[in-house]
Structures are given as C-alpha cells and as structure tokens.
Amino acid sequence: MTIQNAVVETATEEQPQVSEQRQEPVKASREPAMKAILLKKGEYTFTNSLVLPSLDVCLLGEQDTVLVPAENVLTILGVGNKDIKCSKCSYILAMKIKKPQLQNLAIKCPSCGTVNQF
Numbered sequence: 001m002t003i004q005n006a007v008v009e010t011a012t013e014e015q016p017q018v019s020e021q022r023q024e025p026v027k028a029s030r031e032p033a034m035k036a037i038l039l040k041k042g043e044y045t046f047t048n049s050l051v052l053p054s055l056d057v058c059l060l061g062e063q064d065t066v067l068v069p070a071e072n073v074l075t076i077l078g079v080g081n082k083d084i085k086c087s088k089c090s091y092i093l094a095m096k097i098k099k100p101q102l103q104n105l106a107i108k109c110p111s112c113g114t115v116n117q118f
Contacts, residue, residue, distance in 0.1 A: 036060040039105070043068050052078040055098050061105040066115060068108045069093075075107055088114040 033056070041062040046069045052059070059076070069075040076084075080098035085091060086109040093107045093116060102118040109116060 036103075038062070039065045039067075041065055043108075046070060046073055046075055049074045049077045052076060052097065052101055055080060055101070058101040058103060059105055060103045063104065064106075065104065066106045066108055069110050071110045073110065076102070084116075084118070086112060086114055087116050088112050 035057050037057065037059050039059060039061040041064050043066045046067060050059075055078075067075050074092060074095055076094035076097060078094070078097035078101060080096050080101065082097055082099055083092055084094040084097065084102070084107075086093055089109060089112040091109050091111040093109065094102065104118070106115050106117045108114070
C-alpha cells in the first residue's frame with residue numbers, strides 16, 4: 001500500500017497562530033480618579049471631625065495650609081485602614097484613612113501643639 005500526495009500539518013509552539021480578531025486598546029488605568037478637595041492657604045479650626053466619605057476623596061492643601069482641631073476633636077475620619085498620629089506625642093490626628101488622602105497639609109496636634117506635615 002502506498003500513500004501519494006499526503007499532506008500533514010503540524011502545529012508547533014514556535015509558529016504563532018494568526019487570529020482574525022481585533023485587539024481592543026489597553027486602557028491605562030481602571031481605577032477611578034481621586035477627587036480632591038482643595039484647601040486654600042491658611043489655618044482652619046475644626047470643632048467637629050471632617051469625614052471623608054470614600055477612598056476616592058483626598059484633601060489637598062496649598063503651601064502653609066494647617067488644620068487646627070479643637071481639644072478632644074479627631075480632625076479627619078475616613079473609611080481606609082491607616083491611622084495618623086502626632087510625631088511627638090502619638091495623639092491620633094486622622095483615623096481610618098488611606099495615605100494619599102492627605103496631601104500638602106499640616107495638622108497641629110491639639111495635645112502638644114506640634115505641627116505635623118503630610
């Protein structure tokens with residue numbers, strides 16, 4: 001028995017498979033953009049806590065922006081997982097935030113008076 005005009009096709013890993021499908025452009029980022037609340041230069045006294053309602057909101061201050069909480073007031077309360085404490089006395093200045101939520105701000109510690117930069 002003889003085989004004439006036999007065609008054998010083999011696929012190897014070295015040969016790329018050509019596809020008729022078009023590739024969608026890759027999106028740069030799927031994370032939502034963070035919304036910023038801009039605080040103008042100056043000192044802001046807080047008698048109540050400032051609540052950041054979600055992780056995609058940040059406080060952005062101009063140079064020399066200082067938050068001054070009243071005694072026994074937690075300045076900022078968020079929904080993240082990080083607490084910010086005074087560098088000198090460890091008083092809690094901001095609770096449950098995400099680090100990038102505070103940018104170019106300073107908080108004056110109501111316990112010892114130290115100005116903490118973020």
